[in-house]
Amino acid sequence: MxxxxxxxxxxxxxxxxxxxxxxxxxxxxxxxxxxxxxxxxxxxxxxxxxxxxxxxxxxxxxxxxxxxxxxxxxxxxxxxxxxxxxxxxxxxxxxxxxxxxxxxxxxxxxxxxxxxxxxxxxxxxxxxxxxxxxxxxxxxxxxxxxxxxxxxxxxxAMALVAIIPIYLASSILAGIIAKPIQQLTTTMQQNITTNRYEQLPLQQNKKDEIAEMTTTYNALMHRLEDNYLKQQQFVGNASHELKTPLTVIESYAKLLQRRGFQNEQVAYEALTAITKETANMQDMITQMLQLASVNENVEIASSQTNIEPLLQEIAMTMQQAYAREVRIEGNSFMLMTDAAKLKQLLFIFIDNARKYSDQPITVTMTDKQIIIEDTGIGIPEKDLPHLFERFYRVDKARNRKTGGTGLGLAIAKELADLLHLTIQISSAVGVGTTVTISSKDVMIHE
CATH class of the missing domain: 3.30.450 (Beta-Lactamase)
Structure with a gap:
């Protein structure tokens, strides 16, 4: 029925x-x-x-x-x-x-x-x-x-006579209630058939449950469409990014087949390139998995966190692994956040500063903000709005040398949204880059 x-x-x-x-x-x-x-x-x-x-x-x-x-x-x-x-x-x-x-x-x-x-x-x-x-x-x-x-x-007699207007009124009421549901069902069936994300028309100045259901459905369709487009873009970008190392590996593997057994130098060059590209692919896949895990509905284990020890751990890692100096300045402060995810976020930006600069990296703690500064090659102004897009690279040749995948900043943006933090990046070519991380309820310093 x-x-x-x-x-x-x-x-x-x-x-x-x-x-x-x-x-x-x-x-x-x-x-x-x-x-x-x-x-x-x-x-x-x-x-x-x-x-x-x-x-x-x-x-x-x-x-x-x-x-x-x-x-x-x-x-x-x-x-x-x-x-x-x-x-x-x-x-x-x-x-x-x-x-x-x-x-x-x-x-x-x-x-x-x-x-x-x-x-x-x-x-x-x-x-x-x-x-x-x-x-x-x-x-x-x-x-x-x-x-x-x-x-x-x-x-x-009055009860019998009342049956007709009661039935008609009930039919009209049922039609008013069922109409948006029928529209919703029809639209969903069309979306399933045509693989589209059509939305329902929303009447202005209506705040009843039907309007709320329509708004919720339209928001769901918008989110599904957005996720689908991002997924398509992600798959396309991932395929394109994986194609380059696979092509290199295939080329050097064929070179090994032709000349590797007669020429030791050629074999060494080919194996070195294959190893490097394999490592790049492994890093890319790892970051893709990290990005997928960040997008899941994860729980945030918030606690009062002292910022300076987190930065000291990252600085020690940079010193031991890359022999790079990270200077910690300013006064430490406590922040209610997930320490592990915040450390991952900070590591991404400090590691980027390490990749694209040769001088010591300065991290300043002030007013519940963390400011990361480097004096490296900088980022062109036209590229700043696109930094958090997946697989986006300012200079693909430069990123290929440093092993960049174009996913690090996308992961950082997802982590910042989870932790309710804002990120502002300012940069000038040949001068350096400054990243300011702060809580959303704190003003960001220019």
Whole structure:
């Protein structure tokens, strides 16, 4: 069953249930009030009878006196303490004896005779002999029966007539709710068929759940399209980048086949080149895996981290591995961050400074910022906006010499986003490069 049909049936049945319950309540309340009103009238009649009874002369015919108080088309009975009938009078308009029921401890009792409600009640009465007797008043209620029947059919007719507008209104409501869902389903099916990322039209100034669902879906499609384009670009770039070392390896391998066994110098040159290109490929694959792992939903193990020890570890590594001096300056500070990921981020920039400069590298700690400076060859201004793009190289020949893959800064940008850090790079050709890393809530110094 479709959602639209479910909503239509559910809302229709629910509305009918509410109407039926309401009409039933109205019917029962009206019936209760009608019987209560008749009971009040019988109370008044009994009160007048008892008041008049106390003033009746002994010579007055008691039957004639009581006949004046017989309810309309009803009956009046007098019974003693043993429930023996002393007097029974019935209106002349009623041919048959009116049956009735009296319940104990009830103000009045409603029973039915020929589908007609009969109200009966009793009151204590001092009889002419001085003994206490019971006065029973019984009255048929034909008018109330007619009114109740009429009200019942009116309410039934209203409920039946209401089914049509209720069904139509429910159908319209179901259509309003189901329409965006149908649009969503149709758009998704088209996207699956055509391999596209079509979005849903969003009406302006709407803030309901449907608009929220549309906005969320459009954001999802935009992200999927963006990731798909990045994936295509990544695959294309990776294929292109891997093609160069593979071509070199293949060329030198063929050279070994032709001349390597006769010429030791050629064999040594070929093996050296193959080893170098293999190492480059291994570095590239490692960085590609790192970039993929950074893009996953990883957990950040934040803790209060002292920045200077991290920088000292990196400086020691640079000294031992590359015999390069890294000068740590400024005052250390504490930062709530993931120490391992921050160390990886800092290593990328310091290692870049080591690759493209010969002089000592200066790292300054100030105002919860880390500033990495080198006096190397610098970066052209036109290349600065593209530095964080995957596989982007300022100078491909220069990067090939230093073993660059074009992924290091892309990894650094992903790590910075995870750690809620901002990166600013300023550089001048022949002067050097300055990288400023800071928290997003701290102003960046130019």
């Amino acid at each position: 479709k959602l639209k049909t479910k909503i239509n049936l559910f809302s229709t049945l629910l509305t009918l249930f509410i109407i039926t319950t309401s009409f039933t309540g109205i019917f029962l309340i009206y019936q209760k009030l009608a019987f209560q009103n008749e009971y009040t009238q019988l109370q008044n009649r009994a009160g007048e009878l008892m008041s008049g009874m106390s003033k009746v002369d002994a010579n007055v015919n008691i039957s004639s006196f009581l006949r004046a108080y017989i309810p309309s088309n009803g009956a009046l009975r007098i019974v003693d303490e043993n429930d023996e009938q002393l007097m029974n009078m019935q209106a002349t308009a009623t041919v048959e004896r009116i049956p009735f029921v009296l319940e104990e401890n009830a103000d009045y009792t409603i029973s039915y005779w020929k589908d007609m409600p009969i109200i009966a009640t009793n009151y204590p009465l001092i009889w002419s002999t001085g003994e206490v007797v019971t006065l029973q008043l019984i009255e048929p209620l034909p008018n109330i029966a007619q009114n109740i029947a009429l009200l019942k059919w009116i309410l039934i």
